[in-house]
Amino acid sequence: MVQYKALANELAQLIEAGELRPGERLPSLRDCSRRRALSVSTVLKAYHLLEARGFVQATQRSGFHVNIRADQYPQLPSSSQPDIDTVQVGKSDLIGQVLHGLKNQNVVPMGSAFPDPALFPLARLSQSLSRSMRKLDPSRTVMDIAPGNPGLLRQIALRYHLQGFELDTDELLVTNGAMEALNLCLQAVTRPGDAVVIESPSFYVCLQALERLGLRAIEVATDPRQGMDLEALEVAITRHRPAAVWLMSNFQNPLGSLMPESCKRSLAELLVRHQLPLIEDDVYGELYFGKRRPPPVKAFDKAGLVLHCGSFSKCLAPGYRIGWAAAGRFSRQVQQLQLGTSLSAALPSQLALADYLETGAFDTHLRGLRAVLQRRRDAMLDCVQRFFPADCRVTQPQGGYFLWLELPAHYDSYQLYKAALKQGVSIAPGNLFAARDDAMPGFRLNYGHPSIEEAERAMQLLATLLPVSKSAAS
Amino acid sequence: MVQYKALANELAQLIEAGELRPGERLPSLRDCSRRRALSVSTVLKAYHLLEARGFVQATQRSGFHVNIRADQYPQLPSSSQPDIDTVQVGKSDLIGQVLHGLKNQNVVPMGSAFPDPALFPLARLSQSLSRSMRKLDPSRTVMDIAPGNPGLLRQIALRYHLQGFELDTDELLVTNGAMEALNLCLQAVTRPGDAVVIESPSFYVCLQALERLGLRAIEVATDPRQGMDLEALEVAITRHRPAAVWLMSNFQNPLGSLMPESCKRSLAELLVRHQLPLIEDDVYGELYFGKRRPPPVKAFDKAGLVLHCGSFSKCLAPGYRIGWAAAGRFSRQVQQLQLGTSLSAALPSQLALADYLETGAFDTHLRGLRAVLQRRRDAMLDCVQRFFPADCRVTQPQGGYFLWLELPAHYDSYQLYKAALKQGVSIAPGNLFAARDDAMPGFRLNYGHPSIEEAERAMQLLATLLPVSKSAAS
Incomplete structure (x- = not known):
């Protein structure tokens, strides 16, 4: 087998085995070339092959990162199914309350609408x-x-x-x-x-x-x-x-x-x-x-x-x-x-x-910002997989800094929100985003605001709080 | 008669005769003292007497200025007499039109709501x-x-x-x-x-x-x-x-x-x-x-x-x-x-x-701003008296930078507004300020925005345009 394909296969196995995790950076071309005694162009060919197969993604200036792969992650939530009917809205109190909670700088702001x-x-x-x-x-x-x-x-x-x-x-x-x-x-x-x-x-x-x-x-x-x-x-x-x-x-x-x-x-x-x-x-x-x-x-x-x-x-x-x-x-x-x-x-x-x-500095800034957000997205999706039950569903956003995590139907995200806030973690419970007042199992996470380390600790904590958030009906 | 009283009387006569006009500055204490061979304190006593009699006003840092005197000026407008009834309002188009006219920098902005x-x-x-x-x-x-x-x-x-x-x-x-x-x-x-x-x-x-x-x-x-x-x-x-x-x-x-x-x-x-x-x-x-x-x-x-x-x-x-x-x-x-x-x-x-x-610089700034606005008010009231018919009425504001000039009832200030704008002068016609759409003889003048010289030219021009602003009914 030609050298670049062998290298690509080897790395693909590491990724599939979870040794190289989503969001992680592949070794730099120079590093890899030195350690494997391969030319830089051979390593680059291997990386490009991995990219073509969907294992990694080239990020502007910061090398190649391991991709999220749909089959490794919880399923996407399915489409919502609201009744097609008109509703009077009255959510200001709840919204004010959640926003107010975020003014405490000691809270991990995964419920925030703001970026870091x-x-x-x-x-x-x-x-x-x-x-x-x-x-x-x-x-x-x-x-x-x-x-x-x-x-x-x-x-x-x-x-x-x-x-x-x-x-x-x-x-x-x-x-x-x-x-x-x-x-x-x-x-x-x-x-x-x-x-x-x-x-x-x-x-x-x-x-x-x-x-x-x-x-x-x-x-x-x-x-x-x-x-x-x-x-x-x-x-x-x-x-x-x-x-x-x-x-x-x-x-x-x-x-x-x-x-x-x-x-x-x-x-x-x-x-x-x-x-x-x-x-x-x-x-x-x-x-x-x-x-x-x-x-x-x-x-x-x-x-x-x-x-x-x-x-x-x-x-x-x-x-x-x-x-x-x-x-x-x-x-x-x-x-x-x-x-x-x-x-x-x-x-x-x-x-x-x-x-x-x-x-003309805007585009340079944006390239850096997108790369950071993408890494934080990957890390948070990874936390979902590691810490949350397998029957959770999560969106896999291709931009922005929000994802939507859906617990099984018998959970109430508002209960989770309240329990988490007491422990210094904010999330945005699903009923913030609905005209009706029903309990909702889904909630929004801001992966763009906390650092990867903060988010990891907070996600671990959230997972331990899941039992208290089962809705009263269940 | 004691010297300071004699000086005060003499100056009062000059003011009453219109030789010293409202808004004009009295000679400085030093100047007056030198020219009259009086002590500075005698001149100051005379000025204070004039102030007590309402002829002049001491202005922070800029000496004594001749006062507006109610009897020298057109009468105040009387109170409005609207029907006490509810009205649906629809004035946005007119307001947009008047504001748009003010974006032309060559227009004398007496119709503006902004200060200079x-x-x-x-x-x-x-x-x-x-x-x-x-x-x-x-x-x-x-x-x-x-x-x-x-x-x-x-x-x-x-x-x-x-x-x-x-x-x-x-x-x-x-x-x-x-x-x-x-x-x-x-x-x-x-x-x-x-x-x-x-x-x-x-x-x-x-x-x-x-x-x-x-x-x-x-x-x-x-x-x-x-x-x-x-x-x-x-x-x-x-x-x-x-x-x-x-x-x-x-x-x-x-x-x-x-x-x-x-x-x-x-x-x-x-x-x-x-x-x-x-x-x-x-x-x-x-x-x-x-x-x-x-x-x-x-x-x-x-x-x-x-x-x-x-x-x-x-x-x-x-x-x-x-x-x-x-x-x-x-x-x-x-x-x-x-x-x-x-x-x-x-x-x-x-x-x-x-x-x-x-x-802590705010108060110093405000003292200067108030003094300028007061002088501009006096100058504009003076223009009303000099250029406008005797049956006009005008308010004599004790602050801010607006006055209200009321033409006799058969004038329509909106006609005056249109004619004046063509000549590069903006005023704010009375119907801008009323829920109903009736023609209104009154209009608002901003004395704080144009310089005294600009305002004088503009007021003179306005006065010449009065005949075209007689309302259709008259």
């Missing part, structure tokens, strides 16, 4: 802030209210353009984080009492927004592989005549699911058929582990029906509160709503980000 | 920004979400304390400008369809907020001297059972009126009697021309019914988008609403202001 603040170029951003404020033209304090600072708007549009998606600068609006963008967009296309289609499970900010605006929720089945079930969506539309759909197309919060491109295209057509606006929350799109940024649904929207929302909070500048909306045919309404609610995003934050993006 | 950005310590703030971001603890990006950065909250509470008003730090929330604070507070105490009492005329942000939340307006008579008419308010409450009252207690936008302390006290009692929440917009309270900061209604609120909103945008840091709410018994709801709409104000802005306030 240590992963961001805060020093470089602060330089951009100082530089842009030193040369501030005072009139910008008046000029850069909605739709925002023209330099920043240009940079945002340019980024989409370079990724192959065209956005009209005229439809763009800088907002106080994606959260404001989403809220303004929702308000622009609904009236109190309207019904809105959401995912099941869905990000709780969406539930809060519906509650605040007096809207009813229609939860639609959502699959860890496919995202929102488009057939169920069509039934919901016909049955309840909703005013809008709200979903996350890329690395959904809380599932971590990625809607395939073909589904996005079908969704865009469905919207046109029903003349229905879509609020697209795409704040994790830049955090892909694959080769290319997955397109937003907005990329397939020729009718101006997609109100696309993005943010720098998850991928670059947490705390700066800068997001945006590209609201298609609704952009004028969204802009007017902002003029009456917050006037604009903060000028220092806007100028700092415009300056930082001009330096 | 050149009057703010932007360089010092930028130093505070750089300093606080250099030493940023990354965890603050997560910790300083609602209710906000603890250092800034402490500084805000401390300021009220030093001014003699106690605020509980626990009820404070940092917001994206007062605009967000007001909107969150309104939402916390209303449901769609509710009626809310507002002033007539009232700030258009209030009209926009009602429109967005599907609330009905009850406009209540508001007097340039007394503020909202409390008897009319009581009638409105009995007749329409509103969910809340919204008003500006200090230097109201657009009238410039200051509610007397006794009325504020009565209002606080009235709120308790009807268990009615008050949303108090107090963004101009720091811009007083008198000796002391006028108290907010919040100072008399023992029942936690006042949702008090303030901001740094008008008095310190435009563009930073930092305001606050002290929402009394509603503070938990308001905080939860913020967690679901914007999460928090921008961290760089929060930290910069906390740092700046700690330096």
